[in-house]
Amino acid sequence: MSFKVVASDFDGTLFREQKFSSEDLAAIKNWRAAGNKFGLVTGRCYPMLIPHLQAADLKIDFAICDNGAIIFDGAQKIIFETEIPKETLLELFNEPFLKKSLHFLFEAADEVFCVNVKENSWVVTERPRWEFFLTFIDAAQVKSLSKKINQFALGFGSSEEAQEAADFLNRNYGEKIFAQKNTRSLDIVIAGMNKARGVENLLNFYDWRGEVYVIGDESNDLPMIKKFGGCTVSTAKDFVKREASAVFDSVGAMLQNFS
Numbered sequence: 001m002s003f004k005v006v007a008s009d010f011d012g013t014l015f016r017e018q019k020f021s022s023e024d025l026a027a028i029k030n031w032r033a034a035g036n037k038f039g040l041v042t043g044r045c046y047p048m049l050i051p052h053l054q055a056a057d058l059k060i061d062f063a064i065c066d067n068g069a070i071i072f073d074g075a076q077k078i079i080f081e082t083e084i085p086k087e088t089l090l091e092l093f094n095e096p097f098l099k100k101s102l103h104f105l106f107e108a109a110d111e112v113f114c115v116n117v118k119e120n121s122w123v124v125t126e127r128p129r130w131e132f133f134l135t136f137i138d139a140a141q142v143k144s145l146s147k148k149i150n151q152f153a154l155g156f157g158s159s160e161e162a163q164e165a166a167d168f169l170n171r172n173y174g175e176k177i178f179a180q181k182n183t184r185s186l187d188i189v190i191a192g193m194n195k196a197r198g199v200e201n202l203l204n205f206y207d208w209r210g211e212v213y214v215i216g217d218e219s220n221d222l223p224m225i226k227k228f229g230g231c232t233v234s235t236a237k238d239f240v241k242r243e244a245s246a247v248f249d250s251v252g253a254m255l256q257n258f259s
Helices: 022-033 050-056 086-093 122-130 139-144 159-173 195-206 219-228 251-258
Strands: 005-008 037-041 062-065 070-073 078-081 104-107 112-115 134-136 151-155 177-182 185-190 212-215 231-233 246-248
Touching: 005 195, 005 251, 022 037, 022 251, 037 195, 062 195, 070 195, 078 195, 086 139, 086 151, 086 159, 112 139, 151 159, 159 177, 159 185, 177 219, 195 212, 195 219, 212 219, 212 231, 212 251, 219 231, 246 251
Parallel strands: 005 037, 005 212, 037 062, 112 134, 231 246
Antiparallel strands: 062 070, 070 078, 104 112, 104 151, 151 185, 177 185
């Protein structure tokens, strides 16, 4: 049986202004009812995605999380996973250049460890509303983390600061990690990993060879947009629109176009 696959970015693309649109949710339901596959490819870790999916009763076929570093199937089972070595995590955590970060998040498959979270971090404002699986630890506990850490995430006061930190890390640690700016956040995964690789790994795992469509709105979406001739939304910045094959007002509009 032939079917189509859509991989959508989450924040700023499907989840906009802290909510889903009813039109998008209906379009996703219709897309899947027709036998097609729909999933997410996001910089978020899975624990920070689950509350939103549950609140909207949104069913998906896969979740490519942490910018491709870990992939879940529709039943929340891990089908692919990478790990940042502990010695690399400690090296980055102790890097003086990163001390401006509003938080240090060590993201595992089912838990997020938080260190040095400041009051103006989004972690403080969003956690009470969404009940994320967060564990606050002190700096001395970082070296004894027992779980696989898929992504190391930071947050800054501006997009410019986040980009400056990304450039510094990729210049000085690029053989070990890849740092990607996502608005004011900075997501760090193992070298060579990005959303395009995540989608490729998903397709290879299931041997899906049909039509594939991706959509995103930020700089960390560019690898998959370029790789798959992807789309973007009308609210995206111009530098993303220039790389996209098409611009839609919403994810639902894209689904209707390719149905």
